[in-house]
Amino acid sequence: MEPFTNDRLQLPRNMIENSMFEEEPDVVDLAKEPCLHPLEPDEVEYEPRGSRLLVRGLEHYDPIFIQSDGPRGLSYMDSMDIIKLYPLVPCGPFPKSSVTWKSSVIMEDGLVQDEFSESVKMSTYLVAFVVGEMKNLSQDVNGTLVSIYAVPEKIGQVHHALETTVKLLEFYQNYFEIQYPLKKLDLVAIPDFEAGAMENWGLLTFREETLLYDNNTSSVADRKLVTKIIAHELAHQWFGNLVTMEWWNDLWLNEGFATFMEYFSLEKIFEELASYEDFLDARFKTMKKDSLNSSHPISSSSVQSSEQIEEMFDSLSYFKGASLLLMLKTYLSEDVFQHAVVLYLHNHSYAAIHSDDLWDSFNEVTNKTLDVKKMMKTWTLQKGFPLVTVQRKGKQLLVQQERFFLNMKPEIQPSDASYLWHIPLSCVTEGRNYSKYPLVLLLDKKSGVINLTEEVQWVKVNTNMSGYYIVHYADDDWEALIKQLKTNPYVLSDKDRANLINNIFELAGLGKVPLQRAFDLIDYLGNETSTAPITEALFQTGLIYNLLEKLGYMDLASRLVTRVFKLLQSQIQQQTWTDEGTPSLRELRSVLLEFACTHSLENCSTTAMKLFDDWVASNGTQSLPTDVMTTVFKVGAKTERGWLFLLSKYISIGSEAEKNKILEALASSEDVWKLYWLMKTSLNGDIIRTQKLSFVIRTVGRRFPGHLLAWDFVKENWNKLVQKFHLGSYTMQSIVAGSTHLFSTKAHLSEVRAFFENQSEATFRLRCVQEALEVIQLNIQWMEKNLKTLTQWL
Missing domain, CATH: 1.10.390.10 (Neutral Protease Domain 2)
Incomplete structure (x- = not known):
């Protein structure tokens, strides 16, 4: 889930500054202003490019004008482009401000006027208009016309979205026992759209990459992304549109449910x-x-x-x-x-x-x-989550809870007494059927006891990782679980195996488990065939590799890769450069071959380069396996000729799925001048749209040649970034994290802190800034605690 897939409502500072308030913007209590200045008179005319919008009792948004293939323009207005005409907004763009709407759109020549039926009662932030040259594919679903819109040259990529939307609409109506209340449901792919999608009632707006699916270039991951985003936005038609949170402090009621x-x-x-x-x-x-x-x-x-x-x-x-x-x-x-x-x-x-x-x-x-x-x-109502400690004694499990807190410094640790959760505990043991084993205890005190019917050799708590907590076992119980994984891992579900890997590495980072024990647990991976445990193991070991690499411990990093490769060698050798298999196995193939090619293992790069050269020889027309396309492009981008060819294809092709794969490859280059040019070009928004900037910065910041460059770029262009994306926005959160999360020295900690302290106080107070500083501290803490152990052990 990448950040852009989270639909997001921007409420920039000018929303308040353009209003009639006299107070300072940062101290305006918007929640106490249910209807600030109703619209008088009740009619407003506004002219976006190419059309005139006649609004009666309607909140209005300033449009973005998008050029696509020459003179054709697309104007859209929704809550992602908040309010230069805010003083005209009836009751403000607030969740609890609900009214009905009646509106008209008059075309530029004044000869055509579109009249819209009066809407249902709806929140003001859910109104949207799109005016432009588009085509659509439609299907009737029990009286609701479902339509997918795209620019004309991409109409062939909407079939998957239409089929998916129809199935999901029918499912939601049956599950919620409430019919979708409108006569039409439009989903529109907009070429330049900062968020991943927005759930405007009856007119859902998407980035092209989150709605369109190209059979020739979209991978199984792309298919899953499009399906998930449509499912999310359709769920909002009930959670968020039909029933709306009263104020943004309960945003999770909308977004958590969706x-x-x-x-x-x-x-x-x-x-x-x-x-x-x-x-x-x-x-x-x-x-x-x-x-x-x-x-x-x-x-x-x-x-x-x-x-x-x-x-x-x-x-x-x-x-x-x-x-x-x-x-x-x-x-x-x-x-x-x-x-x-x-x-x-x-x-x-x-x-x-x-x-x-x-x-x-x-x-x-x-x-x-x-x-x-x-x-x-x-x-x-409280942040964080519990750590449940489990000790097996005969037929009993002794359990107790405390807050799981990564920072080990005493001055930062919270008071244990102030944190208590009501935790639904579940467990599975040897010989117990998953579907029949009940949830056994609601732990609403600091400690409790789970009574088992018999003594067991091992127990795994938090069955299928359905609970939001981490589990720490006594030494003997960790050893029993490690032994069981090596003997027969499949008595545990793939969710539970992945859960154990996650928990033991997180606990090792906290110092509650020796790091060597975490590596002992993943020694069974040679017998693992499921995607979730392997990807979690690669993620956890990848975090360690990144810290070692960025600090220049290349020999140690190489030894870590060798150890992980030995565990997964047989699975890597079994992979084919195809799109065959179940969706899960296809995604596993992508992960394993990416790992192998990144570290030049098993002739992976040779095979990928051969595929790339053949693709270049065909001028990009030869079909590539979609699931490994990114890996092939990354290998090809290592050469000057390959990088430039990929850039030329990025500019000319029409598939957003393919463009994303190319862009990731371009941003994975080891040439710092190319990386700087990519970030600068994304900021300017000409060759590469500005909506891609956070993705480019994150990708550049992951690799050794680019992680310092990404931070330098953010510092150099901070004011421009704030003007484009606004403080606190999801994009700015992503940029701050993506440019700092691999720093692990006190010098970098001081530099990052000093930079943000020199900005406004509001900037330094931003949660993403405080999080960035804390992550750097934790990286330093992790290296201080584990570097010596790694050096001796690997």
């Missing part, structure tokens, strides 16, 4: 995509962010300024929110969960709500046999 339904719906309709692997990976990465002191509760009372609002659009609101819903569904059962969700939607349709309304619906369904509100507030 993210949960995104994965849940794919599991039900597109099971072959194995989307649970992506959800598992997202949970791992979200928990890493949530274990920082700079984290925040997903339901927060201190959300007032525009920067604070934008900062809520982060992975916690999306993926922690979704993870908590998964945990609740698993604990209550799927039927009870669905019943409560349906009740919640029926009770609050066309209304603005807060978190208590959701929990009240759950309590009504459970008939107060469980106080869901009390339980879930321990997860939504």
Whole structure:
């Protein structure tokens, strides 16, 4: 999940500055202004390029004008382009400001006027218009006309989106027991769009790469991305549009539910995509962010300024929110969960709500046999998550909880007494069937006991990683699990195997487990055939490799690669340069061959270069296996000729899927001048659209030649970046993290801190800045604790 896939509402400073307030923008309490200045008179005329918009009682947005293939223009207005005409907005662009709309669009020559039917009651931030030369493909679904729009030359890439949307619409209507209320549902692929997508009611707007699918150049990962984003935005038609959070402090009610339904719906309709692997990976990465002191509760009372609002659009609101819903569904059962969700939607349709309304619906369904509100507030109102420590004694498991906190410095550690969660604990042991083993304890105290029916050789807590917590076992129990993985790993699910790998490496980083024990656990990988455990092992060892490489410990980094390669050598040797196999195995192929080619293993680069040369000889017309296309392009981009050819194809081709693969390869170059040119060109937005800048900076910052350059570029262009993307925006969060996350020296820590301290106080207070500083501190801490051990052991 990359950052652009999170739909996001920008609320930049000028939204407030252009209003009629006299207060300083940063102290305006927007939440207390339910209807600031109703529109008088009730009619406004505004002329975007190519058309005139006649608005009656309608919030208006200043359009972006997009050139595409010459003079044809596309104008769109939605909540991603917030409000130069803000004083004319009825009741403001706030979630609880709901009205009905009636509007007209008059074409430039004045001879044609489009009249729109009066809308349903809806929040002001959900209105959008698109005017331009586009084509569409449509299908009727029980009286709702579903249409996918694209620029004419890309209309052949909308078939997958239409088929997916139809299936998802039918699923959601059945699951929620509420029909989609509009007569039409338009999904529009916009060439230049900063966010991944936006759920405007009845007119969903997308980046081309998140809606279009090219059979010749889109990989299985691209197919999964498009399917997930459509599922997310369609879920918003109920969670966010039909029922809307009252204020941005409860954004997770919109985004957490949409993210949960995104994965849940794919599991039900597109099971072959194995989307649970992506959800598992997202949970791992979200928990890493949530274990920082700079984290925040997903339901927060201190959300007032525009920067604070934008900062809520982060992975916690999306993926922690979704993870908590998964945990609740698993604990209550799927039927009870669905019943409560349906009740919640029926009770609050066309209304603005807060978190208590959701929990009240759950309590009504459970008939107060469980106080869901009390339980879930321990997860939504405090930041972080628990570490559950488990010790096996005969037929009992002794469990206790504390906050999992990565920073080991005493002055930063929180008070244990202030953190307590109500944790649904589950476990699996030898000989127990997964589907029949019940959840055994709701741990609502610091410690508790799980009684087993018999003594067992091993126990694995947090079955299928359905709970949002990390588990630490006593030494003997870790050894028993390691032994079981080596003997027969398949008595545990692939989710549980990946969960064990994640937990032991995170605990090793905290110092609770020796790093060598973490490597002992992954020694079984030679017998692993599933994608999730292998990708998690490569991710965790890759983090270590990156720290070693960036500090110049090349021999040690090489020895680490050799050790990991020996574990996965047989799986790498089995891979073919094709698109054959299940979606999960195809993604595994991408990961393994990327690892092999990056480190010049098993003649991988030779094979990739042969494919690249043949592709170049055909002038880019020869078909390449889509799942390994990025790897092939990266190898080809290592030569001057290959890099320049890829750039020429990037400029000329029409497939966004292929362009993304090329851009990643271009940004993986070892030539710092090329890397600087890419970042500068992306900032200017001519050859490479500005929407790609954060992706380019992150990619440049991952590699050894570019990680210092990326930070220098951000410093040099900070003011321009803030003007384009605004403080607190998801794009700025991504840029700050992507340019600093691999620093691991005190000198870099001081430099980054000094740079942001010299900006405005609001800049230094940004959560992403504090997170960046904390990550650098943790990298330093990790190296100080583990470098000597690694040197002696590898």
